[in-house]
Amino acid sequence: MASGAAPAALTALLTVLPGAVQEQVEFRGETTVVVSRDRVQEVLAFLRDRAAARPPALTDLTAVDRLPLEPRFEVVYLLTWYDPPARLRVKTRLPAADPQVDSASGLWPAANWLEREVYDLFGIRFRGHPDLTRILLPDDWEGHPLRKDYPLVEEPVEFVGRIPPVPSQAIPRVPPQDE
Amino acid sequence: MGVEIPVPGRAVAGVSPEDVQLLERQVLTTRASRVISWARKSSIWPVQFGLACCAIEMMSAAAARFDIARFGSELFRASPRQSDLMIVAGRVSQKMAPVLRHIYDQMLEPKWVLAMGDCASCGGVFNNYALVQGVDKVVPVDVYVAGCPPRPEALLFGLLQLQEKIARSGGRR
Amino acid sequence: MTAVAAQSRETLTINMGPQHPATHGVLRLVLDLEGEVIVGARPVIGYLHTGIEKEMETRTYHQNIVFPPRVEYLATMIEEVAYVQAVEKLLGITPTKRCQYIRVILMELSRIASHLVYLGSAGIDLNITSLWMYAFTPRERILDIFEAVSGQRMMHGYMRVGGLQWDVPLDFVPRVRAEMEELPRRLDEFEALLNDNLLWRRRLEGVAILPPEEALRYGCTGPVLRGSGVNYDVRRAFPYSSYEDFQFDVPLGERGDAFDRYLVRMEEMRQSRRIILQALDRLPDGPVNVDDRKVALPPRRELVRSMEAVIHQFKLVSEGFHPPRGEVYSAVESPRGEKGYYIVSDGSNRPARVHIRTPSLCNLQALPVMIYRGYMADVVVAIASTDIILGDVDR
Numbered sequence: 123m124a125s126g127a128a129p130a131a132l133t134a135l136l137t138v139l140p141g142a143v144q145e146q147v148e149f150r151g152e153t154t155v156v157v158s159r160d161r162v163q164e165v166l167a168f169l170r171d172r173a174a175a176r177p178p179a180l181t182d183l184t185a186v187d188r189l190p191l192e193p194r195f196e197v198v199y200l201l202t203w204y205d206p207p208a209r210l211r212v213k214t215r216l217p218a219a220d221p222q223v224d225s226a227s228g229l230w231p232a233a234n235w236l237e238r239e240v241y242d243l244f245g246i247r248f249r250g251h252p253d254l255t256r257i258l259l260p261d262d263w264e265g266h267p268l269r270k271d272y273p274l275v276e277e278p279v280e281f282v283g284r285i286p287p288v289p290s291q292a293i294p295r296v297p298p299q300d301e
Numbered sequence: 302m303g304v305e306i307p308v309p310g311r312a313v314a315g316v317s318p319e320d321v322q323l324l325e326r327q328v329l330t331t332r333a334s335r336v337i338s339w340a341r342k343s344s345i346w347p348v349q350f351g352l353a354c355c356a357i358e359m360m361s362a363a364a365a366r367f368d369i370a371r372f373g374s375e376l377f378r379a380s381p382r383q384s385d386l387m388i389v390a391g392r393v394s395q396k397m398a399p400v401l402r403h404i405y406d407q408m409l410e411p412k413w414v415l416a417m418g419d420c421a422s423c424g425g426v427f428n429n430y431a432l433v434q435g436v437d438k439v440v441p442v443d444v445y446v447a448g449c450p451p452r453p454e455a456l457l458f459g460l461l462q463l464q465e466k467i468a469r470s471g472g473r474r
Numbered sequence: 475m476t477a478v479a480a481q482s483r484e485t486l487t488i489n490m491g492p493q494h495p496a497t498h499g500v501l502r503l504v505l506d507l508e509g510e511v512i513v514g515a516r517p518v519i520g521y522l523h524t525g526i527e528k529e530m531e532t533r534t535y536h537q538n539i540v541f542p543p544r545v546e547y548l549a550t551m552i553e554e555v556a557y558v559q560a561v562e563k564l565l566g567i568t569p570t571k572r573c574q575y576i577r578v579i580l581m582e583l584s585r586i587a588s589h590l591v592y593l594g595s596a597g598i599d600l601n602i603t604s605l606w607m608y609a610f611t612p613r614e615r616i617l618d619i620f621e622a623v624s625g626q627r628m629m630h631g632y633m634r635v636g637g638l639q640w641d642v643p644l645d646f647v648p649r650v651r652a653e654m655e656e657l658p659r660r661l662d663e664f665e666a667l668l669n670d671n672l673l674w675r676r677r678l679e680g681v682a683i684l685p686p687e688e689a690l691r692y693g694c695t696g697p698v699l700r701g702s703g704v705n706y707d708v709r710r711a712f713p714y715s716s717y718e719d720f721q722f723d724v725p726l727g728e729r730g731d732a733f734d735r736y737l738v739r740m741e742e743m744r745q746s747r748r749i750i751l752q753a754l755d756r757l758p759d760g761p762v763n764v765d766d767r768k769v770a771l772p773p774r775r776e777l778v779r780s781m782e783a784v785i786h787q788f789k790l791v792s793e794g795f796h797p798p799r800g801e802v803y804s805a806v807e808s809p810r811g812e813k814g815y816y817i818v819s820d821g822s823n824r825p826a827r828v829h830i831r832t833p834s835l836c837n838l839q840a841l842p843v844m845i846y847r848g849y850m851a852d853v854v855v856a857i858a859s860t861d862i863i864l865g866d867v868d869r
Binding site for chain 2: 492493494495499500520521522523524525526528529540541543544547548591594606607608610611613614617627628629864865868
């Protein structure tokens with residue numbers, strides 16, 4: 123199942139901005155590059171304008187909370203070139219104490235709502251965003267639900283003849299062997 | 302001088318027995334409450350309140366195959382002021398709950414609520430911060446229809462149960 | 475010198491939704507109007523936010539199969555395959571050929587069913603009620619096929635990581651073939667009713683135009699993007715589930731208006747039928763579940779003979795499998811556009827993060843661009859032509 127091997131754009135990136143890429147990972151046919159947060163705007167702008175003949179689309183912009191690892195948050199940008207088809211994932215890591223990064227909404231208007239969603243659910247602020255307000259939750263909501271320290275807020279359910287008190291404990295989390 | 306109303310079976314001055322029999326065959330007498338409840342249950346017009354997946358099965362119930370119109374729900378009115386029933390079809394999020402209550406308050410008496418699907422009845426598959434666990438936390442519910450989503454036939458059965466409930470209530474809310 | 479009466483411009487702000495017959499769900503639009511002309515639009519979403527992404531972090535990969543069909547509830551088979559495929563990619567396993575072909579058939583049937591709902595809703599928004607009734611009839615027959623296959627009309631839970639719940643029933647192939655025989659007649663009926671219909675064309679042509687550059691910048695995909703002329707279909711660009719084995723055309727529009735999107739969707743239904751017929755002709759025999767006992771449940775008759783099978787069954791049901799650490803993104807072409815699942819695994823039996831890349835969110839972001847300087851009456855047509863699903867937008 124092809125998903126676009128390391129695209130030509132990545133080669134261009136590594137040539138023109140070699141110091142920007144901190145890590146490069148290939149997994150299941152996908153390429154991910156990790157960039158430091160003060161260089162992510164530069165890298166995204168390069169990938170948009172100068173990496174290939176046609177600019178890519180910003181397919182996805184999301185975040186991952188890696189508690190208890192530090193840096194805690196990862197903001198993930200997924201870029202897709204349509205012709206020829208290729209994908210590249212760009213990630214940047216943000217510390218828990220200061221989760222801020224520059225907004226990509228100047229580069230792609232698609233980032234506008236995607237960044238609002240990340241702000242709403244994770245509390246990551248995007249500098250330079252025209253309207254960083256909550257989008258999915260009510261405006262007066264407190265907290266950022268997709269953070270790992272925010273509970274699921276489950277209502278206890280009565281299971282006949284068996285306890286767990288809440289459905290998510292029916293099959294508890296089993297950590298991997300090496301943890 | 303009073304007016305004597307012809308009673309079935311008894312002859313009255315001026316009215317022949319044949320006329321009384323004719324009257325018996327052509328005039329229906331009953332209690333007002335039964336007529337009122339019959340009228341109410343036979344023409345329940347729901348308000349369009351499809352929220353999520355159950356709304357698609359509600360649309361199927363209103364389409365040609367299952368045809369909710371033959372049970373009286375000819376039209377799904379867009380305006381709550383013109384409707385009797387609120388079929389809460391779908392999951393109610395925390396953001397939507399005040400809107401739901403507002404729409405319910407705008408409906409005129411008598412009004413009923415049918416909680417369609419598991420999410421409206423009890424929160425369904427989802428048990429988390431974002432959903433109200435059952436719409437009966439926000440509005441009083443008359444009929445719960447289980448299913449995820451309930452088949453259109455199940456919704457029609459729920460509607461028939463509601464009609465029976467209205468018939469039993471005798472014209473009062 | 476003649477005095478010219480001063481014209482005053484006043485902007486009226488009105489609210490449309492979240493309970494509204496024509497917003498296709500719980501969407502709220504705050505519109506600024508100058509007379510009948512839209513000069514500003516601000517969609518407010520979140521009225522169907524269900525916390526699915528958070529909920530998926532608290533269940534095993536197998537338990538999570540319940541949630542995807544509730545996200546995009548019109549194309550349920552496609553959504554299930556999208557999730558299951560991402561998990562299979564994470565595990566590095568490939569489903570069997572028979573499983574892939576069956577998935578293709580069910581996905582394309584799902585696409586036809588979804589486009590029929592689009593047609594019905596677009597019709598009823600313009601008060602063509604009979605179109606809605608006509609469009610739902612073939613959809614009911616497709617839902618009957620889904621019920622025969624999985625037991626449920628919607629929300630099937632039929633796809634499994636590594637295969638399917640069970641093989642298709644014996645009369646599946648003739649039944650689907652009979653349905654595909656019927657379909658062109660119905661599609662011809664719709665096209666005869668609509669394509670040269672003055673009312674339909676006047677309401678849809680030139681309305682909600684989205685230029686291709688804007689569509690690309692807003693991340694639009696699916697018929698919204700293809701209606702504007704950009705040739706991007708995930709089935710062609712990043713083929714999955716044996717789509718490279720099938721011949722089909724990807725219809726493109728020219729002007730990017732609502733009428734072009736309607737034509738694209740009608741043609742997509744015909745192309746889906748073409749794919750289904752090819753898959754039915756070449757449906758291979760064999761098992762539907764992958765042979766990997768660490769991922770897929772063993773067949774029940776093995777449980778009587780083999781202790782290992784019992785142990786595998788026990789482990790899979792009570793704990794679930796542990797994918798390797800890593801992250802994947804796997805996309806499918808849903809009727810609305812590119813539907814992708816981004817799964818991050820930390821090696822445990824639960825995903826560390828599941829993010830659903832939904833086409834409706836990006837398509838909806840482009841809505842203000844489509845309706846700017848249009849009329850109030852065209853907003854309804856524009857929303858119908860983007861064919862958004864609010865479950866998709868809000869998750």
